[in-house]
Amino acid sequence: MNQEIINLFDEYTHKPLRREEFMKRLARLTGSTAAALAVLPLLEVNYAHAATVKEEDDDLTIESITYAGDDTTMRGYLTKPKNATGKLGSVIVIHENRGLNPHIKDVARRVAKAGYLAVAVDALSPFGGTPVNEDEARGLFAKLDAQKNLNNFLKGLDYVRSRPESNGKTACVGFCWGGGLANQLAVNSPELNAAVAYYGRQADAADVPKIKAKLQLHYGGLDERVNAGIPAYEAALKAAGTQYELYVYEGANHAFNNDTAPTRYNPEAAKLAWERTLKLFKDSLS
Numbered sequence: 001m002n003q004e005i006i007n008l009f010d011e012y013t014h015k016p017l018r019r020e021e022f023m024k025r026l027a028r029l030t031g032s033t034a035a036a037l038a039v040l041p042l043l044e045v046n047y048a049h050a051a052t053v054k055e056e057d058d059d060l061t062i063e064s065i066t067y068a069g070d071d072t073t074m075r076g077y078l079t080k081p082k083n084a085t086g087k088l089g090s091v092i093v094i095h096e097n098r099g100l101n102p103h104i105k106d107v108a109r110r111v112a113k114a115g116y117l118a119v120a121v122d123a124l125s126p127f128g129g130t131p132v133n134e135d136e137a138r139g140l141f142a143k144l145d146a147q148k149n150l151n152n153f154l155k156g157l158d159y160v161r162s163r164p165e166s167n168g169k170t171a172c173v174g175f176c177w178g179g180g181l182a183n184q185l186a187v188n189s190p191e192l193n194a195a196v197a198y199y200g201r202q203a204d205a206a207d208v209p210k211i212k213a214k215l216q217l218h219y220g221g222l223d224e225r226v227n228a229g230i231p232a233y234e235a236a237l238k239a240a241g242t243q244y245e246l247y248v249y250e251g252a253n254h255a256f257n258n259d260t261a262p263t264r265y266n267p268e269a270a271k272l273a274w275e276r277t278l279k280l281f282k283d284s285l286s
Helices: 003-014 018-032 033-043 102-113 132-141 146-162 177-188 205-210 230-240 269-286
Strands: 059-068 073-081 090-095 115-122 166-175 192-198 214-220 245-249
Touching: 003 018, 003 033, 018 033, 059 102, 059 146, 073 102, 073 146, 090 102, 090 146, 090 177, 090 214, 090 269, 115 146, 132 177, 146 166, 146 177, 166 177, 166 269, 177 192, 177 205, 177 214, 192 269, 205 230, 214 230, 214 269, 230 245, 245 269
Parallel strands: 090 115, 090 166, 166 192, 192 214, 214 245
Antiparallel strands: 059 073, 073 115
């Protein structure tokens, strides 16, 4: 698909661009309103896509959980190996700016299938949880209090550490908006063992010396918006002596890991990035 179309959709999903204006610009790029309407389903997510790990998987236990946040009750999707014999490392899974949706629940199940206790936290819990309408969900992110939101996820790390299955070691993995939050958790949680950020906003260079966790950073080579922050971030990481791995996947777009978004999903990049993610978890959470 034309990269200009993909970039326009990225702008629509990350900036205050009204849907009407997005559709007008899409029609100009595609040549007509009819062509724009034909392209739109290829850009938007399709949760009918088969999950990598199904909810009915016999090897997993799944439950909805709550825990005390910052003046709110936080909700989450917990999954873990059903027949684990020992204590487990724990992973907080952080969603994109669409909220806790079927794709992120699938990612949590992938983490659990690899042998960990996984909790996908719903950042929109203060508003009653993620709404079904994704445009509505995206609009709610602007209403989140940044500090309270960070506190809610820090309390999520405390929650998983307190679980009887936990071995006390924790990691996080986040995507897009969640990738930025993964960087913030690394800055603000000295107990965090590892943080993995997929195409997420970088932490401020001045905050990098606070990072104690091992970092793993994944970027799509075509993601100019997010990648603009890489040089300053990497320079700060090197200056601070932070343990980090940074990978740029050439030819991959923002959201290359999301297999429910066909035009941006890059199976080769996603597979390699996930293998690297699981290796970091193995090295950090055992």
